[in-house]
Amino acid sequence: MQIIDNYSFAGKKVIIRVDFNVPLSAQYEVTDDTRIRGALPTIKKVLQDGGSAILMSHLGRPKSGPEEKFSLKHVIPALSKLLGIDIQFANDCMGKEAVNKSAALKPGEVLLLENLRFYTAENKVKSDDEKAATRVFAEKLSTYADLYVNDAFGTAHRAHASTTVIADFFDEGSRMFGFLINKEIKAMDKVLHDSEKPMTAIMGGAKVSDKIQVIENLLDKVDNLIIGGGMTYTFIKARGGEIGNSLCEEDKLDVAADLVKKAEAKGVKLILPVDQVLADKFDNDAHTEGADIDSGKAGFMGLDIGPKSIQLLNEVIMNSKTILWNGPMGVFEMPNFQKGTVSIAQTIAESTAKGAFSLVGGGDSVAAVNKFGLADKVSYVSTGGGAMLEYIEGKVLPGIKAIRG
Ligand code: AMP
Numbered sequence: 001m002q003i004i005d006n007y008s009f010a011g012k013k014v015i016i017r018v019d020f021n022v023p024l025s026a027q028y029e030v031t032d033d034t035r036i037r038g039a040l041p042t043i044k045k046v047l048q049d050g051g052s053a054i055l056m057s058h059l060g061r062p063k064s065g066p067e068e069k070f071s072l073k074h075v076i077p078a079l080s081k082l083l084g085i086d087i088q089f090a091n092d093c094m095g096k097e098a099v100n101k102s103a104a105l106k107p108g109e110v111l112l113l114e115n116l117r118f119y120t121a122e123n124k125v126k127s128d129d130e131k132a133a134t135r136v137f138a139e140k141l142s143t144y145a146d147l148y149v150n151d152a153f154g155t156a157h158r159a160h161a162s163t164t165v166i167a168d169f170f171d172e173g174s175r176m177f178g179f180l181i182n183k184e185i186k187a188m189d190k191v192l193h194d195s196e197k198p199m200t201a202i203m204g205g206a207k208v209s210d211k212i213q214v215i216e217n218l219l220d221k222v223d224n225l226i227i228g229g230g231m232t233y234t235f236i237k238a239r240g241g242e243i244g245n246s247l248c249e250e251d252k253l254d255v256a257a258d259l260v261k262k263a264e265a266k267g268v269k270l271i272l273p274v275d276q277v278l279a280d281k282f283d284n285d286a287h288t289e290g291a292d293i294d295s296g297k298a299g300f301m302g303l304d305i306g307p308k309s310i311q312l313l314n315e316v317i318m319n320s321k322t323i324l325w326n327g328p329m330g331v332f333e334m335p336n337f338q339k340g341t342v343s344i345a346q347t348i349a350e351s352t353a354k355g356a357f358s359l360v361g362g363g364d365s366v367a368a369v370n371k372f373g374l375a376d377k378v379s380y381v382s383t384g385g386g387a388m389l390e391y392i393e394g395k396v397l398p399g400i401k402a403i404r405g
Contacts, residue, residue: 001404002176004042004149009051013105015145016042016178017162019152019383020057020075028074034370035154036078038383042151042178043083043110052105054144056093056162057152058117066092066118076112087112094119094140102144116162123160134161135168142169151178154384156399157391167402175403180383185400187380188391191359196321197223202313202344204229205327205364208252212259213393214326219262224269224316228305228329228340232273232293235260241294244278245301271316275306277330277337284334304330305340314347321355323348325378326362326389332371341368349377361388 018039023031030036039055046053060070073089080087088105090098093113101111116122121137124130138161142148148170150156155163167175177185191199201222203211208231218225227235230247237243238256263270273293278300279286290306291297305313317323325348329340345368352358360369361382369375382388391397 002173004045004176004178004182007049007176009046009049009147011107012046012049012051012147013054013102013145014046014051014147014149015054015056015141015166016046016149017152017155017166018043018055018057018178019154020055020072020079021059021154022075022078024069024074028069028071030075030078033078033082035383036075036082038180039151039178040082042149042180045179046149047083047085047108047110050107052107052109052111054102054105054111054113056113056116056141058122058155058162059115060117062115062117064120066114070115070117072112072115079110079112083110085110090114092118094137098144116160121161123158125159125161125165134165137161138165139169142166146174148175149178150175150399150403151180152399153181153184153382153387155387156181156384156397157387157395159398163399164402172405177400177403181400183380184382184384184388185391187359187382188388190357191322191324192221192392195221196357198320199322199324200224200226200316200320201324201326202226202228202317202348203327204231204325204329204341205362206230206247208234208249208256211327211389212252212255214389215259216262217392217394218324219259219266219268222268222324224271224320225263226271226313226316228273228309228313228344229327231327232276232305233296233302235272236293236296239294242296243302244296244298246296247301269316271313273305273309273329273340274312275308276302277304277306277339279303279337282331284336286336288336303334304337310340310343313344317344317347317351318354320351321357323351323356323358324392325358325360325365328364328368332364332368342372345369345372345374349374352378361385 121133233246332338332341
């Protein structure tokens with residue numbers, strides 16, 4: 001497999017799948033440039049070697065055809081500022097302009113293609129006809145460049161034209177991962193295959209159903225499995241606790257009970273919160289009460305973990321050498337229910353300072369570490385929520401397989 005670190009891009013045209021799916025304001029300004037910054041090392045390497053870069057991405061979920069609010073031209077100012085050069089743009093990723101501008105691109109220059117998802121061939125890949133259209137679309141993109149680099153970890157779990165199919169049109173020596181994907185894989189593999197013990201996984205968020213496979217796979221790897229957030233209550237109800245109006249997936253009670261048994265059989269300590277903050281409505285200004293975790297009541301819902309849980313979980317985290325965190329401990333978007341999540345995030349940062357390796361991933365836990373200013377105090381923050389979870393589930397991501405062959 002070709003490795004970007006050792007490769008010289010001098011005189012080469014490189015088509016790079018980046019993840020520029022960034023949030024935009026009502027005035028179409030980039031409000032968070034994290035993903036653009038994530039792609040810079042790869043783009044800079046190509047340019048500094050004396051190559052040229054053709055950048056392709058999706059932005060949002062256009063239904064069919066171009067929509068102003070999903071145009072990638074809106075990222076040009078932010079990208080241009082970060083790279084310190086002018087950026088060329090092709091208004092249609094399949095049009096003559098894209099063909100001509102990529103053909104005329106000189107070393108050191110960057111061409112950004114318009115949103116790939118303005119063509120359904122990019123990401124509609126169910127029927128045979130759709131798959132055929134996707135191949136044609138991917139092949140055309142491949143003709144713009146000598147080399148293909150995939151650096152969009154956030155879409156590596158999708159078998160789309162630009163993330164997977166296009167790799168078929170480049171031989172093994174002409175396709176590779178960018179620096180960002182390499183870093184993501186390294187961080188995940190360290191946690192999954194080369195972790196220092198004790199290892200603790202902290203799974204929070206709303207639903208058990210989203211995370212069953214992840215939890216199952218982690219049971220073979222971790223010493224401690226902490227469950228928090230809304231999904232706690234399915235476990236509590238399954239063991240006979242009273243949960244009042246707290247979030248619960250009735251059809252997953254058996255699954256929760258089964259996971260508890262499996263953890264026991266594998267010698268994994270499954271740790272549930274012991275207390276909670278109850279609220280009489282789903283509102284920051286709700287009336288609140290503290291209660292044991294099994295003592296919910298009608299008309300109240302648990303929206304955060306309580307002080308005893310915080311202490312219990314913090315002890316486990318401080319004694320861990322490897323930490324994986326996905327999902328908040330409560331409704332952290334509301335200031336009155338963020339304490340559990342803030343505290344866990346701070347303790348992960350402290351444990352990291354003491355030498356633990358910590359990987360934080362999944363949309364909401366990443367939003368939480370950013371919100372609390374702790375992103376640079378953990379070992380690695382993953383840029384791909386869904387992709388990271390699928391990798392941890394043990395799935396082979398199509399975008400990764402396409403490069404490795
Ligand atoms: P997920 O996308 O599954 O990681 O879930 C994240 C969402 O779960 C966040 O928006 C949280 O507000 C929400 N959440 C966390 N704890 C609770 C809870 N106890 N009750 C309801 N929602 C929660």
